[in-house]
Amino acid sequence: METILDIAGLTKVYPGGLKALDGVDLQIRRGEIFALLGPNGAGKTTLIGAVCGLVRVTGGTITAFGQDLAHNWRDARRRIGLVPQELGFDMFETVERGVRYSRGLFGLPPDAARIEVVLRSLSLWDKRHEQIRALSGGMKRRVLIAKALAHEPELLFLDEPTAGVDVELRRDMWRQIDRLRDQGVTVILTTHYIEEAQEMADRVGVIDKGRLLLVDEKDALMAKLGRTEARFRLAQPLAAVPDSLCAFPLHLEDDGLTLAYRGGDGAGKGKAEIAAIAQALPHQGIAYTALDQKESSLEDIFVDLVEREEAAA
Template sequence: MQPILSVSGLQKTYASGFQALKGIDLDIRRGEIFALLGPNGAGKSTLINIICGVVNPSAGTITADGHDIISDYRAARKKIGLVPQELTTDAFETVWATVSFSRGLFGKPRNDAHIEKILKQLSLWEKKDQKIMTLSGGMKRRVMIAKALSHEPDILFLDEPSAGVDVELRRDMWEVVRALREGGVTVILTTHYIQEAEEMADRIGVINHGEIILVEEKAALMKKLGKKQLTLQLHDPIAAVPDQLSGFPLERTEDGQTLVYTFDSSKEQANIAELLKRVDEAGITVTDLQTRQSSLEEIFVDLVRRK
């Protein structure tokens, strides 16, 4: 299947000489939720702003559903909805007028039913006649999302959409995102709430210092780079790890009551049975055991640190 969004050789160098993007190559699949992760200053917002026509690239090409964002700008931009980090709305307009006007900017015919549907999905229907200036920060964020969806885009960018919003909005927003994906909309998000990416995304991309350092299926990434920990709670404390267990990288807690075995889940799963057998042979009684998988956040931090 042809990617709905294709980025090739993308570079951005500012007048100061700072190179924000260094030859980005990235393909986004139709209908997926793609999470772009990276530390502050990694180039996430620059990449999104170039794709959405807010910033000009220094080199490279980008196509949105087959339309070049430079030579066929209008057609490409109609395919894209953007929810930026900044709350940029007309403070003196009503919610209804703001969202309806945004639809018109993209040459879409009036569709009150569609605007009503969006406002209800985002719990804005009761606020439709209020001026933007009277809304809370969370409600203003909802309006930004409604504006981005007003022209029925095929590609939706969410640039730190959860920043500074309440738990209720976050829940509403992800329900909308899931519904959009089911309807065929491709969603690309950046977020500091990595647990959201872990829950929502189909694929993960990591950007650092203007370079894409990894693109991977989420499940494969968790399996490939994730670690597991087996924690053994002991009936009686031990002063040292017995010789019978010397072949295993075990950590003993200070009180001697717990042993922790960290292993690669894709390679060493079979070793657990051998470990437990040797623990029993060493005369150690285990009262409880637990396993824990590395989170996406731990994998991300490790990737960035290594890079």
């Protein structure tokens, strides 16, 4: 698959010495949706700023559309859109003029039809003559997206597109992103909502303290690191895990009343093992009154990873 963006050894040290990016290597493929996941202060906005020419990098290279940005950023920049984390625009501007202006900034000729398509796709057409300041927070965020799409970018950055927006708008945003995918736009979004990455992304990268801890297909990541957990509540306490079940990753909790299972591979093995245990218990004369089961989410995986990283540091 074609690499649309190639980041190699990217380092950013801010004045004062804070290392916000520490040797980041990342390749983005054309047409994918890539979620960059990380806690506050991880370096996500700095990484985006570096690609968009807003942050002067300390070391490393960024190649976009085959061009080294250090030598030729103008062409590449024209093909990149950015929806920034912070809402910032001329509040007295009307929606339509603001979006037209953004297109003009990139040196493109006016194109009323294109602007209409963008505004309609974001349900902003009816509001096109309103001043931006009169809009709700969610609508303002849509204007930001419209402005980022006005020059028809092939690669779109969305920096925390749903931070602080309500659930409904978040779902709406996800639909927008799906639509962009259908149009062939490559999307890189940052988020600290795991659910968002789980829902939207083809691939996920986890960043913490300026270092990319891993990059993988979302499904592979879930399969590799995913675990199934189950708790059997027993009718009578046991003294130990029965010998016949000791091949399974089972653990008897202190009260003797809970058999806890944690295992599997995120690809169905856990469920199968739990079913086998559930069948075996009555045969051993062990009754249970309840069974809770859950698959670990990307959230658990992410917390695990960051904790492991912190323990190693």
